[in-house]
Amino acid sequence: AQRVTQPEKLLSVFKGAPVELKCNYSYSGSPELFWYVQYSRQRLQLLLRHISRESIKGFTADLNKGETSFHLKKPFAQEEDSAMYYCALNLGGAQKLVFGQGTRLTINP
Amino acid sequence: EAGVAQSPRYKIIEKRQSVAFWCNPISGHATLYWYQQILGQGPKLLIQFQNNGVVDDSQLPKDRFSAERLKGVDSTLKIQPAKLEDSAVYLCASRNRDGSSYNEQFFGPGTRLTVL
Numbered sequence: 001a002q003r004v005t006q007p008e009k010l011l012s013v014f015k016g017a018p019v020e021l022k023c024n025y026s027y028s029g030s031p032e033l034f035w036y037v038q039y040s041r042q043r044l045q046l047l048l049r050h051i052s053r054e055s056i057k058g059f060t061a062d063l064n065k066g067e068t069s070f071h072l073k074k075p076f077a078q079e080e081d082s083a084m085y086y087c088a089l090n091l092g093g094a095q096k097l098v099f100g101q102g103t104r105l106t107i108n109p
Numbered sequence: 110e111a112g113v114a115q116s117p118r119y120k121i122i123e124k125r126q127s128v129a130f131w132c133n134p135i136s137g138h139a140t141l142y143w144y145q146q147i148l149g150q151g152p153k154l155l156i157q158f159q160n161n162g163v164v165d166d167s168q169l170p171k172d173r174f175s176a177e178r179l180k181g182v183d184s185t186l187k188i189q190p191a192k193l194e195d196s197a198v199y200l201c202a203s204r205n206r207d208g209s210s211y212n213e214q215f216f217g218p219g220t221r222l223t224v225l
Contacts, residue, residue: 004151043112044152044200044216086151095140095204095214096165099151 002027004089006100013077014108021072021103023061023087032090033070034097035061039083047072047085057081077107111135113217115201121223127189130220134182134203140164142214143176143186144200152200158184188222196224 005024013019025031035047048056050063050070061072070087087100114133122128134141139160144152155174157164161181169176173192178184188195198221202214 009149043218046213049213088151096154096157097152097214099153101149101151 002089002091002098004087004098004100006085006087006103008103009101010104010106012106012108015079016076019072019074019077019081019105019107021085021087021105023070023072023100025068025070025087025089027068027089027091031063031065031068031070033061033063034088034090035059035070035072036086036088036099037083038086044086079107079109081105082107113201113203113215115199115217115220117220118218119221119223121225122191123225124193125190127187128191128222129185129187130199130201130222132184132186132201132217134184134201135205135215138203138205138215139181140204140206141178141184142200142202142204143184144202146198146200146219148197155186191222191224193224196222198222 003026007022033050036044037047038044048054059072059074061070063070084102084104086102088097116131120128141158143155145155146152155169156166156176158178161178174188176186198219200219201217204214
């Protein structure tokens with residue numbers, strides 16, 4: 001079955017500490033993965049996509065096909081990173097996305 | 110550019126009643142999606158349109174849910190009759206198939222439905 005698993009519903013770290021939000025996927029084809037973020041009282045928005053290999057707001061994510069993972073990392077957390085983070089898998093060219101259940105990240109001062 | 114618009118923002122109805130949601134995508138975006146997000150879960154795709162044609166509605170409960178995008182722009186999602194388990198946020202998203210935002214879906218603010 002094609003699915004995305006985010007094992008942590010809640011994650012709390014202190015400002016300045018490293019952050020890692022875990023995402024594992026199950027997919028028989030060549031995966032295309034995304035991280036979406038929803039800040040408080042804002043819309044769901046794209047944070048980054050694996051094909052771009054970009055760093056957005058200090059976040060990076062590397063696709064590991066051997067471990068079927070796409071973990072989101074940031075070396076030094078900031079308070080404004082507090083948000084809901086969703087990992088998503090594209091099932092096909094028409095961009096049919098399957099989302100994980102999300103991880104609520106809280107950065108403590 | 111103006112974002113995806115949705116209305117109403119909130120709706121409370123009793124079970125067995127009908128409800129409709131409206132979505133206006135970003136101008137020029139040919140692809141439109143409706144998602145259902147139940148509390149504590151990620152968004153789940155209900156239906157995807159390309160212009161005014163349905164691309165995928167495999168997860169739409171067709172016995173009670175319907176959606177249309179008659180002129181390839183605005184879309185409506187209807188539930189008739191509603192059940193308690195339909196309580197959720199209904200998200201609309203749109204995507205441009207061209208340019209640098211090819212892979213990005215732009216989401217609306219959502220409609221929060223409560224079924225009593």
